[in-house]
Amino acid sequence: MARRKDHSREELTQIAIKAGTELVVAEGPEALTARNVAKLIGYTPGTLYNLFENIDELCTAINTKTLIRFAAEIEEILSEHSKPRKRLRRICQAYLNFHHKKPELWALCFATPLRSLNEDYHRAVHKVFDPVAEALLPISGTLRAARQDAKVLWSTLHGICLLQQSGKLNVAETDPAEILVKRFLDQFLKR
Amino acid sequence: MARRKDHSREELTQIAIKAGTELVVAEGPEALTARNVAKLIGYTPGTLYNLFENIDELCTAINTKTLIRFAAEIEEILSEHSKPRKRLRRICQAYLNFHHKKPELWALCFATPLRSLNEDYHRAVHKVFDPVAEALLPISGTLRAARQDAKVLWSTLHGICLLQQSGKLNVAETDPAEILVKRFLDQFLKR
DNA sequence: TATAATTATTGAACAATGTTCAATAATTAA
DNA sequence: TTAATTATTGAACATTGTTCAATAATTATA
Numbered sequence: 001m002a003r004r005k006d007h008s009r010e011e012l013t014q015i016a017i018k019a020g021t022e023l024v025v026a027e028g029p030e031a032l033t034a035r036n037v038a039k040l041i042g043y044t045p046g047t048l049y050n051l052f053e054n055i056d057e058l059c060t061a062i063n064t065k066t067l068i069r070f071a072a073e074i075e076e077i078l079s080e081h082s083k084p085r086k087r088l089r090r091i092c093q094a095y096l097n098f099h100h101k102k103p104e105l106w107a108l109c110f111a112t113p114l115r116s117l118n119e120d121y122h123r124a125v126h127k128v129f130d131p132v133a134e135a136l137l138p139i140s141g142t143l144r145a146a147r148q149d150a151k152v153l154w155s156t157l158h159g160i161c162l163l164q165q166s167g168k169l170n171v172a173e174t175d176p177a178e179i180l181v182k183r184f185l186d187q188f189l190k191r
Numbered sequence: 192m193a194r195r196k197d198h199s200r201e202e203l204t205q206i207a208i209k210a211g212t213e214l215v216v217a218e219g220p221e222a223l224t225a226r227n228v229a230k231l232i233g234y235t236p237g238t239l240y241n242l243f244e245n246i247d248e249l250c251t252a253i254n255t256k257t258l259i260r261f262a263a264e265i266e267e268i269l270s271e272h273s274k275p276r277k278r279l280r281r282i283c284q285a286y287l288n289f290h291h292k293k294p295e296l297w298a299l300c301f302a303t304p305l306r307s308l309n310e311d312y313h314r315a316v317h318k319v320f321d322p323v324a325e326a327l328l329p330i331s332g333t334l335r336a337a338r339q340d341a342k343v344l345w346s347t348l349h350g351i352c353l354l355q356q357s358g359k360l361n362v363a364e365t366d367p368a369e370i371l372v373k374r375f376l377d378q379f380l381k382r
Numbered sequence: 383t384a385t386a387a388t389t390a391t392t393g394a395a396c397a398a399t400g401t402t403c404a405a406t407a408a409t410t411a412a
Numbered sequence: 413t414t415a416a417t418t419a420t421t422g423a424a425c426a427t428t429g430t431t432c433a434a435t436a437a438t439t440a441t442a
Binding site: 195196200203234235238 | 389390391393
């Protein structure tokens, strides 16, 4: 058998990304295998290797789409609010919301070690990061400081969700992520 | 072939943990396979399964030892300094130092998703966490607040090193982790 | 001491993973 | 109509984790 061409190369790529995303949402990051995705889209694993260099690249493509979707949320928040602190609190809330609603997709995006990060991916990171730095500008003073603060903020959100999800900081009380983020923000924005 | 008993069960367990640690330090977390460890200690994979339920458990055992070693460093810092802020800055410095000196071991401990965290592991986490909370007590006010702040601090260190190492926050400037941690601490300790 | 019970160790196997690639057939170009 | 291109497959290979019957050395028992 060969060459069906039910879809263009680009269509098929998008179909694979979508199927991969659904797999991860339904069964977690470890379900994202070449054979699983192939079966789900009605092709064989070999076809995936015609679209992607390797499955890491498919994984990165899924994460890139995830970041782009999240960036859109951030843009919406910025357009709805103009006060810097309100903006930042809402962004953090959106991050926590994403983690809460789609923990497996969040894990694939933020808690899965990956090689093969590419140009598209880094562009998507910028789409998320730059608006956060922008929102921080009035608080941090200089652009340079704002970008550093954005990294700190991002790292903290990241770390809080990661430690929560991984169970690697199971000590006595289990404070919900929201409480920890609030505590962080109260101090972080106090200036 | 069978039963050599060159070592007691407990000895062999420690030997395996040590060999695994060396493998990770030398070749990274992905080199930690049953066959690699077995070959390094002069046994077959089957023997490892007589010592550990699965390789995740070996991995957790390595991480537990890593945490215990790091906890000792923290204790030393606390004994050398009594001012709260100085203590915390030195602890953070030690964390960054660990990340810098043994990035692969750090990755195994903090950036590798694991099931099968056990009682020993959580005890080791306490050994690291509790002294940090203790150092924070004079700054945070109440014990509850101190423990929450310790989680925030820990998460931030974590997140900063993770994003740095993973390359997942590659945006224009590459601020060294030290700069970001300093910026975080300056604000975090301002009270 | 002789025999039985226990257990440490192996080696071979299995399933699942990523990945490669010659073969093939459908499409497109000449 | 023919040639060149390319999408797709299926079978293969290496590497992973893991299991387990077979075995032999040690320990307990009679």
